[in-house]
Amino acid sequence: MTSRLVDQLGAQSVAGATAAALAGRIRALILDGRLTVGERLPSERALAVELRRSRSTTTRVYDLLEGDGYVSRRQGGGTRVALPREYVSPREHEDDSAIDLSIASMDSTPGLYDATVRSLPRLAALRGTSGYSLRGMPELRDAVAQRFTERGAPTTAEEIIITSGALNALNLVLATIGRRGERAVVEQPTFPHALEAIRRYGYRLLPTPVDVDGWDTAHLSDLLLQSRPHVAYLIPDFHNPTGATLPNADRPLIAATARNTGTHLIVDETTAELDIDRGWRPLPLAAFGPHVITVGSMSKIAWGGMRIGWIRAERSVISRLLAVRPSFELGTALLEQCIAIELLTEMPALTAHVRSRLAAGRAAVAEGLERIDGVRMPQTDGGLSAWVDLGAPVSTMLSLAAREHGLILPPGPRFTTGGVLERRLRIPITLPPARTDEAMERLRLAWTDVREGEVSQLDALPRAAVI
Missing domain, CATH: 3.90.1150.10 (Aspartate Aminotransferase, domain 1)
Structure with a gap:
């Protein structure tokens, strides 16, 4: 099994590279965020074996990186990723x-200003409350649930939590159901910050390919069956970054396979409403089983500055999410929720x-x-x-x-x-x-x-x- 450093470098792509070139490639990975500060790198000997290079070459690579401040080395503590003290973003x-x-x-959206003005009386009516909204405002949860129902996944407000964006929703889900050391299926390519979040919760990532022509559903199904991962993170509608949409015919198969392997499907629908001229409308994966956890957001259809997202899940999962949520936030801003209620009445x-x-x-x-x-x-x-x-x-x-x-x-x-x-x-x-x-x-x-x-x-x- 290769190290994450060599996975990121690509052993074939650096074959024959000089020590200086190798150090440059590793610096690029660090600055790109693909290697994280504090992450432990392979020993000089292990890296030499993986790259099939001499020990002197890998020693020179780490010497160059240390000299520039991109790694720190300590006797008995190994080599870890660092940033120079004078580093500026x-x-x-x-x-x-x-x-x-x-x-x-x-x-x-041009309607954001008017929606904000219309939301103010609703916000004013909440001044007598505590201002905390752990689940989210009932009217907004109703509106989000209605949108799922209209798209073919019958949903009630009790199956919805309002969050501070989709990435916040993903982190709440992982904080609640995450298991360090377990496997997680992810698409290749996919949303980088989701990869970082899943890795941060200790999962071992198993990639499944996606291209502009779509998913290799046979590969995905086999991967689920053979590895029985704890979670699988998918973007089935206007996939980021390829733009592909998972065909309707494949959705029940993937959902059923995940159910049979005990896999939590985490479905990211941040891009689901970004249709130009697809010509057909898929069923949400949430329509195919209670094991599907869906996260969504207003950021791409209204404005990124309005941090409103949601989670749709079965009630037992919602209860677990609500138990965990106060450990890192007590709810989502009420003004943004009031604005979102107004915007969702104008979806067309x-x-x-x-x-x-x-x-x-x-x-x-x-x-x-x-x-x-x-x-x-x-x-x-x-x-x-x-x-x-x-x-x-x-x-x-x-x-x-x-x-x-x-x-x-x-x-x-x-x-x-x-x-x-x-x-x-x-x-x-x-x-x-x-x-x-x-x-x-x-x-x-x-x-x-x-x-x-x-x-x-x-x-x-x-x-x-x-x-």
Whole structure:
């Protein structure tokens, strides 16, 4: 079994690399967040065996990293990831002209202001209460439950908890049902912060592939049956980052397999409402069994600044969640809940606005990529982004080169468990067209730099961060 460091490096991709180049690759992994501060790295001897290199080479790699402050070494304590004392987040170096494609999110819906104004009397009526709302406001839980019911998963307010966003919801679920040392199935690629959360709760990650054409359902089913994981984290609707949607025909099979193996299905529906022109509407996975725990959010359909999310689960799980929740928060802000109630009464208008904005963003990305030779944009029916095929394993290098042109974008491996998918790049379709057009021009310039060899891997990796 290989170490996480070598999984992230990719043994084949660093074959023959010099010690300096290897140190540069590891620095990039640290700055990218794929290796976490404090994480223990393999010993020099173990790393040499895994990479099939000499002990002197791996010793030199760690010497270089220690000299720059990226690892700390202690007798008997091994080698651990660190950051230089003078380290400053790369975002702090960016000026106002930089375009950040690491966040795939739109600005607020035009109806947000009016919904806020309409919500104020509702908020004023709550001034006589304690202000704490562990479950969430009954009216909002009713509205979320009704939305599930309309989509084909009959739901009551008692099966809903309101949270401070979907990531907050995921962390609450993991804090409640998590088991350190157990297995967790995750898609490859997937939402990076979810990977970090699942890993933080001590799970061993088992990846199952997803591409723009969808899931390898045979692989996923076999993985569930053979490994019998404790949890499986899936994004079945407009998958982040590929944009794929799990077919209706596959949903009951996956749900039944997970039920038979005792696996908790954690389904992330943050992107479920981001339809442009898919042409069909799938049933929520929640419709196929009580073992399905669903998390969702208003952040992508209303505004990222409004931290409203939810959990849908069977009542026994809801009771467990409520018992754990006070250990790290006592509820979700009431103002945001009042606003969300107003917005959910206007879902047709809200989704129409989202559809229009995403269609315009998609068109702008497609037009920009037509100017970049060798890059292919797949069909994108909705969701946050296009999962672009670069035609060559240069994603990290392109990400580094883009920074020289004021463009911040994460490389394909940022969305994986093992440093793979260097041919892929996630490009959000959520920015206004004019901003997207400028971003695509900067990407074109970076692509030219990479193709012409103006960005050296050895020179660029140590000084650039990918986030």
